[in-house]
Amino acid sequence: MGSALMTETADTTTATTEAPRPRVGLIMGSDSDWPTMEAAAEALAEFEVPFEVGVVSAHRTPQRMLDYAAGAAGRGISVIIAGAGGAAHLPGMVASATPLPVIGVPVQLRTLDGMDSLLSIVQMPAGVPVATVSIGGARNAGLLAVRILASSDAGLRSRMEDFQRGLEAMVLEKDEALRRKLLGLG
Ligand SMILES: Nc1c(C(=O)O)ncn1[C@@H]1O[C@H](COP(=O)(O)O)[C@@H](O)[C@H]1O
DSSP: GGGGEEEOOOOSSOSSOOOOOOOOEEEESSSHHHHHHHHHHHHHTTOOOOEEEEEEEETTTTHHHHHHHHHHHHGGEEEEEEEESSOOOHHHHHHHTTTTTTTEEEESSSGGGHHHHHHHHHHHTTTTTTTEEEEHHHHHHHHHHHHHHTTTOOOHHHHHHHHHHHHHHHHHHHHHHHHHHHHOOO
């Protein structure tokens, strides 16, 4: 089942080198979700976290969804990011069939501004958690997956700390630029 998904990696070595095993499963209900979900892939690639990508739908491919969720941990996946729009049952259904942490991304469709997706994902019954990010918040889903992995990976944790310092530096730089602009200095 897992072999049906595409494995992505930030590894830049030659094609003859065996690709590292994916640590994050990035799935979505439809290929039409990719423009939203791509930001999660980019965040994972920034941290050189190997991941796999695939379309898995609780509604349209229920058996594939169950097989994926049941097999992910055994294949070495540590975190699953699941994005879906509308009646977004995928993240919750996947969470019900795996012990792994599942991060849900509400994908905004043309109707209802993504509120339907958000509410479908966020309102889980007690006992089956899904960590829901904001509507369209795929980048944060990727970063949250990195943080989860970093909690038991010192190297990754230190990269996350560098990333956070970078964010802070960027804000301070913008603050300074704004101040100079307001004072007519720059
Ligand atoms: N919400 C779900 C599920 C699911 O939750 O299992 N499967 C597909 N979908 C969503 O249907 C929307 C429209 O899909 P199409 O564009 O393929 O018609 C997508 O946002 C997808 O995530």
